[in-house]
Amino acid sequence: MSPYYAEPDFAALRPVRRHIDRVSVADLLRNAFVFPPHSIYDEVKLVTFGFDPSQDMLAEPEFRFKFRNAGEVPESVGREQDWVAIYHRMLCEAVQRSCAKMRAPWLLQSGGKDSTTLAIACADARPDTTCITYLGGREENELESAAQVASTLGLRHEALVCDPGRAFDRYLAAVPRMPLLTADFALLSYFDLATEIAAAGGDGVIDGMGADSYFGTPMELKHRLLRWMARDLPLPHWLAGLPLVERSFRLCFLLGSLRMCAVERVFPGSRFADGEVDELFGEPMSARSRERLQLFKREIGTATSAWEWRDMSMSIAGSAGAFAKGLYTAEAMSMRAAYPLCDYALREWIHHHVPREQKVDPATGTNKVLIRRHIATHFGELPYVRGKGSFRFDVRGLAAQRFDQVREYARLAGDLLPGAVPWLDRNRRRFDNKYHASKFYLLAVVLPWLAHHREENAVEQPAQAEAA
Known part of the structure; x- marks a missing residue:
C-alpha cells in the first residue's frame, strides 16, 4: 500500500463480510489516519513503506525507515556531473513510467517546488498533461503563479475554488466505492478535484508527493518549537472550551500540543484529544490507539539527527494518510494515481548517488537544492518557490454548510460513537474556530463511510484475523 513499492491492487479486498476495527476508528479521530499496518478492517493489514512485504503483518512486523541519513550522504562524489541535466532526464523517465497507462493525465499543481519540477518534466515527457490548482482558503492563492508556470511550459491550466459543501457531496457520492478509509485533511479536496477531472475527461492524477523522505527535511524553528511543546501532559480536554480560549485557535492549538507526545505532534492538523475520543466511544479507547505507536518508537529512537527523527515520524502519516487519500480516491473514481517522485530509479539515484550539497545546502539549511x-533553469526565482503552497480545505465552511447532515450520520452511528451527537451539539457554536472545525471535519469524513460500509460489515472484532 505504497507508491514506493508498486501500484496497489484493491481487488484483493474481495466483497466478503468484514469486521470494522474500532481501534482504527479511534486512530482516525486521534490522528486522521489508521496506524499501519492496520486498516479500518480488522482482517486487512497494509504493507506500507518501511515494512517488509515478506513479513507477517498479523504477527510482529518490524518498521525500518528506508532513507536513513537522507540529505546527509554521500559527502562527495568522484567526478563533476551536470546534476540538473541528469535529474531532468530521470524525472522525465519517471513521469513516462508512472503515467504509461493514463490517456489524459492531470497534474495537481499546488504551487510548491515538487509540483513545479514535475510540470517541467511533464512538458517534455507528457505534454498532454493538464495542470489544475485548488484554491482552498484565505491562507493561499497561487493561481496566478501556477497559471504562469503552465503557460510558460505550454501546458493547459485549470483552477478549482473550494466549495466545502460541493466537495462533501462529491465525497458522499463516492463513499460506496471507497475501499478503505483515511481522514487526511486534504481528502475532501482530492474528491472535489477528482470529480472535476473526471468530468473534463481526465483519467489520471499526477501527485508530487514522495521526495521529502529521501532529500531530507531540515528541522525549522517552528518544528523544533512544536517538538518542545509536545509534553504529553494529561490536561483535561474541556480546557479548550473555556471562555476566551474557545475562540482562539492559537490557545487551543497550544493546549492540544501540550497533550500530545512528540511523534504525534508531527502529524498535521488539529485532532480529538484522548479524553474526547473516550467520550465519543463511551468507553476507554484512546489508550489502545496510542499503544499502536510503540511499533515505531524503537526505529525512531535510533534517529541520528533531529531532521531524521522528523522524517521518520512523518513517514508514518505519509504512508497511511497522505498517500492513502490519493490511492483510495483514485480507486473510488476509477482513475489512476501516479507518483513520479516515488519512482525507484529516481529515488535510489538521489538517495545514494547525489551529493549532499545538491540535497540540502549545509550553509543555509535550504532543502531540495537540486x-x-x-x-531555476526555466523560471529563475519565482516568489512561490520560496514558500510552500498546499491544497487546503475550508473546514469552517464545511461545518457551516453541512452540520445537520453530519449530525444525522452521528445519530445513525450512535451505537458505535454514542458521544458524537452530544459533542456536535456542545461545540456547534465553536466551529468558527479552525481548531474545533478540524475535528468536525474528521467526523464528517468518518461517519458517512461507516454508515455505508457498516451495512455490509460487522463492528465487533473477529476471533481470528486473515492476512490480506
Whole structure:
C-alpha cells in the first residue's frame, strides 16, 4: 500500500463480510489516519513503506525507515556531473513510467517546488498533461503563479475554488466505492478535484508527493518549537472550551500540543484529544490507539539527527494518510494515481548517488537544492518557490454548510460513537474556530463511510484475523 513499492491492487479486498476495527476508528479521530499496518478492517493489514512485504503483518512486523541519513550522504562524489541535466532526464523517465497507462493525465499543481519540477518534466515527457490548482482558503492563492508556470511550459491550466459543501457531496457520492478509509485533511479536496477531472475527461492524477523522505527535511524553528511543546501532559480536554480560549485557535492549538507526545505532534492538523475520543466511544479507547505507536518508537529512537527523527515520524502519516487519500480516491473514481517522485530509479539515484550539497545546502539549511536548481533553469526565482503552497480545505465552511447532515450520520452511528451527537451539539457554536472545525471535519469524513460500509460489515472484532 505504497507508491514506493508498486501500484496497489484493491481487488484483493474481495466483497466478503468484514469486521470494522474500532481501534482504527479511534486512530482516525486521534490522528486522521489508521496506524499501519492496520486498516479500518480488522482482517486487512497494509504493507506500507518501511515494512517488509515478506513479513507477517498479523504477527510482529518490524518498521525500518528506508532513507536513513537522507540529505546527509554521500559527502562527495568522484567526478563533476551536470546534476540538473541528469535529474531532468530521470524525472522525465519517471513521469513516462508512472503515467504509461493514463490517456489524459492531470497534474495537481499546488504551487510548491515538487509540483513545479514535475510540470517541467511533464512538458517534455507528457505534454498532454493538464495542470489544475485548488484554491482552498484565505491562507493561499497561487493561481496566478501556477497559471504562469503552465503557460510558460505550454501546458493547459485549470483552477478549482473550494466549495466545502460541493466537495462533501462529491465525497458522499463516492463513499460506496471507497475501499478503505483515511481522514487526511486534504481528502475532501482530492474528491472535489477528482470529480472535476473526471468530468473534463481526465483519467489520471499526477501527485508530487514522495521526495521529502529521501532529500531530507531540515528541522525549522517552528518544528523544533512544536517538538518542545509536545509534553504529553494529561490536561483535561474541556480546557479548550473555556471562555476566551474557545475562540482562539492559537490557545487551543497550544493546549492540544501540550497533550500530545512528540511523534504525534508531527502529524498535521488539529485532532480529538484522548479524553474526547473516550467520550465519543463511551468507553476507554484512546489508550489502545496510542499503544499502536510503540511499533515505531524503537526505529525512531535510533534517529541520528533531529531532521531524521522528523522524517521518520512523518513517514508514518505519509504512508497511511497522505498517500492513502490519493490511492483510495483514485480507486473510488476509477482513475489512476501516479507518483513520479516515488519512482525507484529516481529515488535510489538521489538517495545514494547525489551529493549532499545538491540535497540540502549545509550553509543555509535550504532543502531540495537540486529541485530548486531544476526550476531555476526555466523560471529563475519565482516568489512561490520560496514558500510552500498546499491544497487546503475550508473546514469552517464545511461545518457551516453541512452540520445537520453530519449530525444525522452521528445519530445513525450512535451505537458505535454514542458521544458524537452530544459533542456536535456542545461545540456547534465553536466551529468558527479552525481548531474545533478540524475535528468536525474528521467526523464528517468518518461517519458517512461507516454508515455505508457498516451495512455490509460487522463492528465487533473477529476471533481470528486473515492476512490480506
